[in-house]
Amino acid sequence: MLEQGLIRDFIGGAWRDLPFAPFHPGVTRHILYGEPEGAAAALLRYEAGARVPRHEHTGFEHILVLDGAQCDENGHYPAGTFAINAPGTVHQVWSDEGCVALLIWERPVRILI
Structure with missing residues (x-):
């Protein structure tokens, strides 16, 4: 499915077949590309009720x-x-019902807790 940076039928749900790994309690992720201190992209999958800590x-x-x-x-x-x-921007993110989101960022967030 992932061929040289290409995921066919991504909007149609092909992301469902990608492997996800633990990120935060109740949240898993699939890294599409990225550098630890730079630009990156990932899919985050939240279970119902899951949260990501307050961050900047x-x-x-x-x-x-x-x-x-x-x-x-x-x-x-x-x-x-x-x-x-x-x-x-500072906020906390959660999903009451569960969700999957594509995130593309320029630089990583700073967790504030």
Whole structure:
């Protein structure tokens, strides 16, 4: 399915066949590409009720919710929502019902706890 940086039928759900690994309690991820301190892209899969700790964005982050819905202090974002978090944005992310989101970021976040 992944051939030289290409995933066919990604929006149609081909991401479901990718391997996910533990990230935070109740959240798994599949890294598409990236550097530890630089630009990267990943799929995050939240179980119902899962959260990612409060964090600050140190660079731009683009999010496309592919399935379910994601939430933060500013709202509820169902499948099909595209969001941009600018550098300096601070929030906590969760999913009441579970979700999968594509994240593409310029620089990693800083966990604030």
